[in-house]
Amino acid sequence: MKKDLGSVSAIFPMPVLMVGTYDNEGKVDVMNAAWGMMGSRKTVMLNLTETHKTVKNIKEKGAFTVGIADTKHIIEADYVGIVSGNNTPDKFEKSGLHAIKSKFVNAPVIEEFPVTMECKFIEYQNGENGCGVIGEIINVTADENVLDNNGQIDPSKINAILYDPFTHGYYKVGEKVGQAFSDGKKLDK
Secondary structure (H helix, E strand, O other): OOOOOOOOOOOOOEEOEEEEEEOOOOOEEEEEEOOEEEEEOOEEEEOOOOOOHHHHHHHHHOEEEEEEOEHHHHHHHHHHHHOOOOOOOOHHHHHOOOEEEOOOOOOEEEOOOOEEEEEEEEEEEEEOOEEEEEEEEEEEEEOHHHEOOOOOEOHHHHOEEEEEOOOOEEEEOOOOOOOOOOHHHHHOO
8 A cells, every 4th residue: 555745855766976166266165966867878967056156166167077976985975965165165175085187177076986977067057947057978087996897887886875865864876686678678579
């Protein structure tokens, strides 16, 4: 039997994305954004309000990075999500994270996160049904230890974390349990 829960955030899982930018002084800022997704094969969409320092930075610099948070860095990832760069100017330093400049866009790559998308800012949308940053993926950088024998990203090696909007928990991405575009063919007779 099903029970009605009303209108709640019910999409699970949600990726834990680390959005990196530079401010107008060249200082690194990073925030935790669970409300994000691929817009297409080459675009990222982040549901961020204009009150975030990160959004201001993205608009000024025209670029940002999106790192995939992992189990090894849950504390740091959560910290940069609960502390605002608007109120804590040394937030990045306090996080203990480290950054290098992207070779492709004017934004920082956070060294601790195993996979990072380097993005060019396309547009900011703000409407009745949502708001957000849209960026074009210019490059993806990955630690060698998360690649398979063919040089491709192996999700099982990332130890990515997911956000649960029901209980506000973080969960580790688990094992592969199926093959997309293949398993369903068993029903096609």
